[in-house]
Amino acid sequence: MKLHPFVRIENSLREILTGAGAKPAAGQVLVERPRRPEMGDIASPAALRLAGQAGCKPLELARQLADQLVGLPEVAAAEPVAPGFVNIELTGAALAEPAALALADRQRFGRPAAAGGSVLLEYVSSNPTGPLHVGHGRAAAYGDSVARILKHAGWQVATEYYLNDRGRQVDILAASLWLRIMELRGHFAGPMPAGCYAGEYLREVAAGVDAVGSERGDGQMIDVTNLPAAADAAALEVVHRVRQRLGDRQLAELAELAVGRICAGMKQELARFRVGFDNWFSEKEMIESGKLTPALDKLAAAGATYRKDGALWFAASRHGDEKDRVLVKSDGAATYFASDVAYHLDKYGRGFDRYVNIFGADHHGYVARLRGFIAALGEEPGKLEVPLVQIVALVRAGQRLKITTRGGVFSTLAELVDAVGVDAARLFFVLNRPDAQMEFDLDLAVRESAANPVYYLQYAHARCCSVLARWGGERSSLQLDASALIQPAERSLLVELAWFESTVRSAAAELAPHLVASWLYELARKLHAVYEGEPIIGAPEPQQRARLALIAAAAGALATGLDLLGVAAPNKMERRT
RNA sequence: GUGCCCGUAGCUCAACGGAUAGAGCAACGGCCUUCUAAGCCGUCGGUUGCAGGUUCAAAUCCUGCCGGGCACGCCA
Numbered sequence: 001m002k003l004h005p006f007v008r009i010e011n012s013l014r015e016i017l018t019g020a021g022a023k024p025a026a027g028q029v030l031v032e033r034p035r036r037p038e039m040g041d042i043a044s045p046a047a048l049r050l051a052g053q054a055g056c057k058p059l060e061l062a063r064q065l066a067d068q069l070v071g072l073p074e075v076a077a078a079e080p081v082a083p084g085f086v087n088i089e090l091t092g093a094a095l096a097e098p099a100a101l102a103l104a105d106r107q108r109f110g111r112p113a114a115a116g117g118s119v120l121l122e123y124v125s126s127n128p129t130g131p132l133h134v135g136h137g138r139a140a141a142y143g144d145s146v147a148r149i150l151k152h153a154g155w156q157v158a159t160e161y162y163l164n165d166r167g168r169q170v171d172i173l174a175a176s177l178w179l180r181i182m183e184l185r186g187h188f189a190g191p192m193p194a195g196c197y198a199g200e201y202l203r204e205v206a207a208g209v210d211a212v213g214s215e216r217g218d219g220q221m222i223d224v225t226n227l228p229a230a231a232d233a234a235a236l237e238v239v240h241r242v243r244q245r246l247g248d249r250q251l252a253e254l255a256e257l258a259v260g261r262i263c264a265g266m267k268q269e270l271a272r273f274r275v276g277f278d279n280w281f282s283e284k285e286m287i288e289s290g291k292l293t294p295a296l297d298k299l300a301a302a303g304a305t306y307r308k309d310g311a312l313w314f315a316a317s318r319h320g321d322e323k324d325r326v327l328v329k330s331d332g333a334a335t336y337f338a339s340d341v342a343y344h345l346d347k348y349g350r351g352f353d354r355y356v357n358i359f360g361a362d363h364h365g366y367v368a369r370l371r372g373f374i375a376a377l378g379e380e381p382g383k384l385e386v387p388l389v390q391i392v393a394l395v396r397a398g399q400r401l402k403i404t405t406r407g408g409v410f411s412t413l414a415e416l417v418d419a420v421g422v423d424a425a426r427l428f429f430v431l432n433r434p435d436a437q438m439e440f441d442l443d444l445a446v447r448e449s450a451a452n453p454v455y456y457l458q459y460a461h462a463r464c465c466s467v468l469a470r471w472g473g474e475r476s477s478l479q480l481d482a483s484a485l486i487q488p489a490e491r492s493l494l495v496e497l498a499w500f501e502s503t504v505r506s507a508a509a510e511l512a513p514h515l516v517a518s519w520l521y522e523l524a525r526k527l528h529a530v531y532e533g534e535p536i537i538g539a540p541e542p543q544q545r546a547r548l549a550l551i552a553a554a555a556g557a558l559a560t561g562l563d564l565l566g567v568a569a570p571n572k573m574e575r576r577t
Numbered sequence: 578g579u580g581c582c583c584g585u586a587g588c589u590c591a592a593c594g595g596a597u598a599g600a601g602c603a604a605c606g607g608c609c610u611u612c613u614a615a616g617c618c619g620u621c622g623g624u625u626g627c628a629g630g631u632u633c634a635a636a637u638c639c640u641g642c643c644g645g646g647c648a649c650g651c652c653a
Contacts, residue, residue: 329651336653365648455615532617
């Protein structure tokens with residue numbers, strides 16, 4: 001496959017620099033996007049960075065680079081500029097190559113030649129104790145876009161959802177469900193005890209249980225008075241009393257039922273949000289298949305655990321964490337962290353080159369101990385990347401909303417999507433860097449949905465389609481004739497199309513979908529500029545066919561870019577009333 | 578108190594250590610007899626929280642302050 005013209009120029013620069021005695025690092029970026037168009041199509045700061053190695057002044061090295069670059073077939077002009085940049089202008093033919101690819105095969109457009117390795121991407125992984133809320137939506141949109149971008153950049157991607165389907169929270173969920181069943185049958189009039197799951201969704205689950213004619217829940221209501229004051233303790237006491245009434249088995253069945261229903265709801269909501277997972281990894285199944293003990297044994301064999309006060313500890317402080325962590329409590333129960341040790345051992349055993357765990361920012365304290373035991377086990381902690389997705393603060397009627405699952409007051413992803421639509425929500429979540437805190441004003445999102453950036457991008461695509469439809473010919477008959485595209489706006493659009501591949505590479509390396517969003521915005525802007533300029537249909541040949549080809553290329557590029565963000569590229573926009 | 582993230586235009590945010598810090602929203606003024614005006618053009622808006630340091634070059638890296646968020650359990 002022919003390399004991207006920018007890459008070919010970069011490779012040539014590397015050769016020239018090496019010949020001049022400089023030693024550019026393997027991955028060092030040698031070309032970049034100039035700030036202003038009069039600085040050329042691409043620019044190289046290489047002379048500034050490497051003049052020392054070559055033993056001359058930056059501007060002098062830049063002159064050498066420019067002299068040799070003009071000899072390349074891709075280069076129309078190359079100019080050294082103080083303090084040591086080289087500004088490069090490409091030939092029309094070279095510049096049109098990426099656009100031609102967008103026209104001919106938009107699936108390959110922006111796909112780097114170098115293949116990536118394999119990556120396991122874990123994200124969302126919210127506890128199956130309630131519907132997904134808006135914060136999970138941000139993680140879902142971010143994670144799914146990262147997955148799409150990595151795939152496009154040539155990585156083999158597997159996505160995974162880690163399901164905490166056992167443990168205390170699930171017990172509390174089961175007991176809460178039972179209370180809702182009792183409520184439905186008139187044996188309990190609420191309110192839900194503190195610490196239990198009070199959300200409306202459990203009423204719906206309870207109604208479903210009734211509908212299938214379950215016997216569970218028959219018998220007498222438990223006493224829910226005289227509970228401890230603390231919410232956690234109260235919930236545990238409720239679990240205890242329900243367990244006494246029903247027995248372990250029935251409680252476990254209720255838990256399975258509740259988790260099953262809630263998971264089904266989450267999957268449905270994620271599907272509507274265009275997010276799917278290759279694998280749902282069940283903590284419960286992992287534990288039941290006996291993976292916990294060998295994992296802890298392995299840590300012990302590595303000399304990283306010890307016993308103290310009747311508990312089993314991991315010496316995390318020896319591996320970069322601030323303190324040691326309990327693996328098995330003095331009552332014999334394994335902690336959540338112990339499960340995570342087993343889970344990550346399982347992950348690393350699957351032999352991926354790269355592991356990405358997308359965490360909510362409230363879990364940032366967890367990263368050090370995760371890397372700690374990976375190091376303790378002799379694995380490579382650098383293979384694990386943990387992008388943190390910051391909390392989304394919801395604002396409604398000028399007030400910050402508290403998002404809590406147990407309290408029953410929260411804003412679900414479903415509500416948000418109902419209000420603003422999948423496209424707007426998905427784009428909104430990947431518009432910014434994930435580690436920036438963001439406010440989501442629900443009123444504004446609804447009221448201003450027409451001004452949402454998503455419409456700007458989609459409208460650009462629809463405009464292209466509209467022109468092509470009016471023309472009525474076959475897109476496959478079009479060819480990019482760069483010699484007929486001489487208007488500044490046209491050239492500017494070609495340049496923008498050419499930058500997509502390096503945008504994809506950066507976005508994949510930095511796990512940064514917002515770079516794709518920014519690129520799309522620039523592309524749309526330049527498309528609109530072409531549209532507003534010279535007429536397309538009715539222009540004399542060869543301009544008409546060349547412009548149509550450019551428009552078709554832009555349409556393909558917009559569709560490909562939007563697809564990487566999970567946003568639809570409609571052929572037409574319904575006119576607002 | 579300790580640790581992590583953040584601080585850029587009135588608001589929401591961009592900017593691989595590079596050249597004159599950019600968009601959108603908001604405000605104001607223009608452009609539909611013509612391929613969709615969900616668009617385009619223009620105006621207004623900045624001591625990049627503060628102070629030092631490193632560098633040919635700092636919003637970006639380092640140190641210290643100030644401000645905001647989050648986390649600091651034999652919870653998950």
